[in-house]
Amino acid sequence: MSFFGELYLRSTVPFLSEETTAKEVAYLARRFEKLEVPGPVVDLGCGHGRHAARLNARGPLADRIIGLELDALSLQERLPGFPAVRADLRSLPFRTGSLAGAYAWYSTLFVFSDEEHAALLREVARCLRPGGLLVLHTVPYERLASQPEASFSTRLPDGSLLEEQSRFDAVRGRDEATRRLTMPDGRVLSGHYAIRYYPLADLTRLLEATGFSVSWVHGGLEEERPSETSTDLIVGAMLRCTRDPKQ
Structure with a gap:
């Protein structure tokens, strides 16, 4: 069976505490608060919507969130309060330059091959407006x-x-x-x-090669600098104002 379906949903949700979700939502709200680019922000791989529902209800991203998820069961059981579409991360159903931002939590974007990861990030870049923000959460290599x-x-x-x-x-x-x-x-x-887990230098090169410039790197939700003991790696990257002609 597919791992990212009922198995993932039933075995992961019990570990997602209210406290953890609240801290992650607060982090995302802070990082998107100063985004000046207008337009929607997409939750890439929104799952059952624990981030999307809260961010769309209040704060700087109120009424701007769109969820994207491939698993039909997760969408069926998602929390209310935000629109969502069923689609593959590698083929986004959004017009070129139509989004202000995107975020992906728990290494959501990196379950494919290296070649697909590059193509996926180019696809995200295609959908973002110049100056748009992408926030990625993963685990340090x-x-x-x-x-x-x-x-x-x-x-x-x-x-x-x-x-x-x-x-x-x-x-x-x-x-x-x-x-x-x-x-x-x-x-x-x-x-x-x-x-796939990339060393930070490799992840930075991957983002830069697909149209982004890294704006910040954090080792946790308190926005601390990464260290050898960090449990998280969170990267914020802006779409460069001049699009790569190869994209």
């Missing part, structure tokens, strides 16, 4: 490289058993894992996923 293997088994609040094993290949920069969810009724959901 160094954190995974220092602990390349991981496994866990835990019971979720509904009684489901969640099991996962992962291994990070530092040479390829890919974290590959298998996740298994045994539901209370005995139904089993299982799937494999791979996520």
Whole structure:
């Protein structure tokens, strides 16, 4: 089965606390507050909309959020309060130069090949207006490289058993894992996923090659500088005012 469907939704939502969501939403609101470019801001891979619903309700992005998600179940169960479209990240259903900004949380953009990641970022750049803002959240490459293997088994609040094993290949920069969810009724959901994690220098080059200029880099939601102990890597990148003729 596809990993980024019911398996991901049922096994991830229980870990997304109210406190965590509130802090992430506050961070995004602060970073988009000074955006002067008019127009919508898209939540790339919005899932069930825990960010989009709040950002669209109040603050600097009120009534400006559009969710984009491929998984039909996530859209069916999404929180109310924001419009959403079902589409693939690699083929965005927006007109050229129609968006003011975009954001993607939890390495959402980096589940494909390196070539597809470059094409995806060019697609985002195509849809943004000059000066538009892209915010990316991921995990520092160094954190995974220092602990390349991981496994866990835990019971979720509904009684489901969640099991996962992962291994990070530092040479390829890919974290590959298998996740298994045994539901209370005995139904089993299982799937494999791979996520690409770039060293910051490589991610910066990728963004610059696809039309962006990095504006800031944070190691956490308090906007601290990245360090060897950072659990997050958050990058803000502006679309350059002069579009690359190759895009």
